[in-house]
Amino acid sequence: xxxxxxxxxxxIKTRGQQVTLSCSPISGHRxxxxxxxxxxxxxxxxxxxxxxxxxxKGNFPGRFSGRQFSNSxxxxxxxxxxxxxxxxxxCASRWSGTGELFFGEGSRLxxx
Amino acid sequence: TQLLxxxxxxxxxxxxxxxxxxxxxxxxFSSLQWYRQEPGEGPVLLVTVVTGGEVKKLKRLTFxxxxxxxxxxxxxxxxxxxxxxxxxxxxxxxYKLSFGAGTTVTVRA
Numbered sequence: 095x096x097x098x099x100x101x102x103x104x105x106i107k108t109r110g111q112q113v114t115l116s117c118s119p120i121s122g123h124r125x126x127x128x129x130x131x132x133x134x135x136x137x138x139x140x141x142x143x144x145x146x147x148x149x150x151k152g153n154f155p156g157r158f159s160g161r162q163f164s165n166s167x168x169x170x171x172x173x174x175x176x177x178x179x180x181x182x183x184x185c186a187s188r189w190s191g192t193g194e195l196f197f198g199e200g201s202r203l204x205x206x
Numbered sequence: 207t208q209l210l211x212x213x214x215x216x217x218x219x220x221x222x223x224x225x226x227x228x229x230x231x232x233x234x235f236s237s238l239q240w241y242r243q244e245p246g247e248g249p250v251l252l253v254t255v256v257t258g259g260e261v262k263k264l265k266r267l268t269f270x271x272x273x274x275x276x277x278x279x280x281x282x283x284x285x286x287x288x289x290x291x292x293x294x295x296x297x298x299x300x301y302k303l304s305f306g307a308g309t310t311v312t313v314r315a
Contacts (some may be wrong), residue, residue, distance in 0.1 A: 137305040184248050196246025
């Protein structure tokens with residue numbers, strides 16, 4: 095069974111640009127969550143999608159957005175990038191709203 | 207703001223030694239999870255504890271949940287280099303996880 099796949103694994107952007115990250119959940123999983131991991135703040139919840147609907151949202155500015163497609167694949171977008179957005183962005187999936195979360199390997203974003 | 211406090215922040219030990227990491231909160235957990243994250247990878251769930259006073263064992267790892275459900279500990283017996291990683295505790299709240307800052311464990315061969 096394939097795990098959670100995130101693309102791209104690494105990317106470098108400059109301030110003011112925007113970025114789109116992709117996440118393919120484990121087959122059959124309908125819930126996808128996104129987390130930001132930084133050395134200073136640790137792992138912070140961004141948002142969670144279930145059946146194409148955003149069900150929960152963390153305390154991040156509106157520059158951070160996401161969506162989920164009918165095949166459960168999800169994307170997150172960060173607009174007007176700031177230096178502080180440099181982080182590892184982790185996607186996690188699970189079959190429903192509860193149960194074990196399975197994380198991908200993450201997309202490491204560097205903003206210059 | 208971290209709702210979960212983990213200690214110590216860093217731990218470096220020799221292979222074969224024992225170690226304990228702690229996770230504390232001022233509020234009650236409905237349930238608590240422990241994860242391990244290795245460099246370049248996402249966190250992997252080790253265990254979920256739900257009942258106050260619960261003890262769970264996973265090979266050389268022992269997890270305890272405090273009676274008041276405000277604290278938890280992870281004890282590793284005879285640590286091995288493969289135990290190296292970032293250990294994270296997390297509480298579940300409204301379909302999201304709130305993580306502690308983590309304990310970075312290094313086991314030297």
